[in-house]
Amino acid sequence: MKSSLMRLLALVACLGLFAVACGGSDADDAVDAATDAVEDAVDDAMDDDEEAMEDDAVDDEEAMEDDGEEQAVDTSLDEEELEEIESDDADAGAVDSGPVAGGTLIIGSTQVPRHFNGTVQSGLATAVPGTQLNASPLLFDENFNPQPYLAESWEVADDGLSVTLNLVEGAVFHDGEAITSEDVKFSIETAQAGHPFKTMFAPVTEVLTPDDQTVIINLSQPHPAILLAMSPGLLPIIPEHIFNDGTPVAEHPRNTEDFVGSGPFRLVEYETGSVIRLEKFEDFFIPERPLLDEIIIQISPDPSTIVLGLEGGDIDLTTTLGSAANIVRVRDNNELILTAEGHEAIGPVNWLEFNLADDVLSDVRVRQAIAYAVDREFLSNVIDQGTTFPVTTGIVPASPYHNPDAEAYAANIDRAKELLAEAGYAEGELTLAVDYIPPGQQATAEYIVQALGDAGINAELNVSADFPSWAGRVAGGEHQMTVNQVWNWGDPVIGVHRTYLSSNRVGAIWTNNTGYENAEVDALFDKAGQSVDRDERIGLYAEAQAIIADEAPIHFLSTSPTWMAMNPRVQNPPVGIWGTMSPMLDVWLAE
Numbered sequence: 001m002k003s004s005l006m007r008l009l010a011l012v013a014c015l016g017l018f019a020v021a022c023g024g025s026d027a028d029d030a031v032d033a034a035t036d037a038v039e040d041a042v043d044d045a046m047d048d049d050e051e052a053m054e055d056d057a058v059d060d061e062e063a064m065e066d067d068g069e070e071q072a073v074d075t076s077l078d079e080e081e082l083e084e085i086e087s088d089d090a091d092a093g094a095v096d097s098g099p100v101a102g103g104t105l106i107i108g109s110t111q112v113p114r115h116f117n118g119t120v121q122s123g124l125a126t127a128v129p130g131t132q133l134n135a136s137p138l139l140f141d142e143n144f145n146p147q148p149y150l151a152e153s154w155e156v157a158d159d160g161l162s163v164t165l166n167l168v169e170g171a172v173f174h175d176g177e178a179i180t181s182e183d184v185k186f187s188i189e190t191a192q193a194g195h196p197f198k199t200m201f202a203p204v205t206e207v208l209t210p211d212d213q214t215v216i217i218n219l220s221q222p223h224p225a226i227l228l229a230m231s232p233g234l235l236p237i238i239p240e241h242i243f244n245d246g247t248p249v250a251e252h253p254r255n256t257e258d259f260v261g262s263g264p265f266r267l268v269e270y271e272t273g274s275v276i277r278l279e280k281f282e283d284f285f286i287p288e289r290p291l292l293d294e295i296i297i298q299i300s301p302d303p304s305t306i307v308l309g310l311e312g313g314d315i316d317l318t319t320t321l322g323s324a325a326n327i328v329r330v331r332d333n334n335e336l337i338l339t340a341e342g343h344e345a346i347g348p349v350n351w352l353e354f355n356l357a358d359d360v361l362s363d364v365r366v367r368q369a370i371a372y373a374v375d376r377e378f379l380s381n382v383i384d385q386g387t388t389f390p391v392t393t394g395i396v397p398a399s400p401y402h403n404p405d406a407e408a409y410a411a412n413i414d415r416a417k418e419l420l421a422e423a424g425y426a427e428g429e430l431t432l433a434v435d436y437i438p439p440g441q442q443a444t445a446e447y448i449v450q451a452l453g454d455a456g457i458n459a460e461l462n463v464s465a466d467f468p469s470w471a472g473r474v475a476g477g478e479h480q481m482t483v484n485q486v487w488n489w490g491d492p493v494i495g496v497h498r499t500y501l502s503s504n505r506v507g508a509i510w511t512n513n514t515g516y517e518n519a520e521v522d523a524l525f526d527k528a529g530q531s532v533d534r535d536e537r538i539g540l541y542a543e544a545q546a547i548i549a550d551e552a553p554i555h556f557l558s559t560s561p562t563w564m565a566m567n568p569r570v571q572n573p574p575v576g577i578w579g580t581m582s583p584m585l586d587v588w589l590a591e
Contacts, residue, residue, distance in 0.1 A: 347488025
């Protein structure tokens, strides 16, 4: 069964690639017809009797290997190609001349920001423009080491209970008002109260401002993530004289209208869902930076439109390619650059999460059965055409805190059926619904429905109209299970704890939306979150990951590089640990 399904889905993937390559309504019609035929074939395959499938299993496996070589291998990225892309492609368009000031960088994006105030909003949509509009206390190099920005120097106390920031002199907001320690204090306190990542600044007990250039952050406990939490996308410094007027910051009209920031670019135009125009701030506190005169973010809901813009030279850079077919298409275009370098601090994990309040999914045996039914290798190699990589815990393998020995739930349909029987469900008796983030994760969700069918579970898609609708359902606990993507955000304290802490069930997306509670895991995270001993933290996180894997509130699927595509004229592209979610001070354009 699976081998037949794999061949059919590989065919669908290739048809999708063909459609992207050809474009136009005729191609769409052809693919629609072909897809209908494939779906009919899938239905037929699903109706084959089990005895026949067992007899043909070996033949099907061999056939899949042959078909995969013909249909899928030439459109996937193997490890050697990935290594080449990571190490070389970001510099492929480099020129010998020095930096040239001026010019307009055009970024293509599918992301529509709610607003530009990152003290109360996370995510790519806000952070890409927000880190151009706002400065943060610190920057970080490729080795995750802090570097000066608004803070020209800093000191962490020997006991880890305070951090002192010494701010640069002469920095001003876009309206000409001086940036002082009071603005930093206000920004930290605003993020502590309103940012969805509650663990970032939870240990902060007070922020002192002995003078305009000095900030002292006092902590209730050592907090190893405190410096990283002062990165561009996590702690923008916003003007107290505008936002501290009694209006709740998350609802403040100046989050978008006449936005005043502290960063290298100022907002000159924003048409919701269409364009964001940023202009160089001439009074920025770093001399001769930024190099660009202007950044324009062109927003389109269709990633394929962005790829066409790249190919036509109308777009310079994007990280929102959308599909594996688009990634492969850019990779195969010799006039474009594709790189997996950069964005290392993001650590995205794609997973299937369960609503533990659901009567069926509250049984760990059902959750484990589902985990055994879903083949993450198939998802990465066929559905994602080799552009993602299997992952077995909620901490990505690139992190020093990843535990490779946690239970992986390698695909095993027989074991899935055994667990369902133990839970009291006969084959075909159980019905479940799968939500997903539209539209990008539809293919993953459709495969999961098929995989659960193989295990004897009647599964169906629950389709949301758009991202806000999906987020509302999941945050409100109205779903059974959903495909999701959640980021590590550099340190587990920032991006991992929030998913599992029993105290973080706050009814917002990307918090503890499963309803998972385990006092031992809470204690392990608490201890790891205040230890300054890296080896101790590694051990604590390894133990927590093992417990979480056994209890399976989430089935982890894959991780993916943040694929960045660009035209060769883009020089010194943003390939640091935060990638495009960092100020583009040194990006310039070759003539």
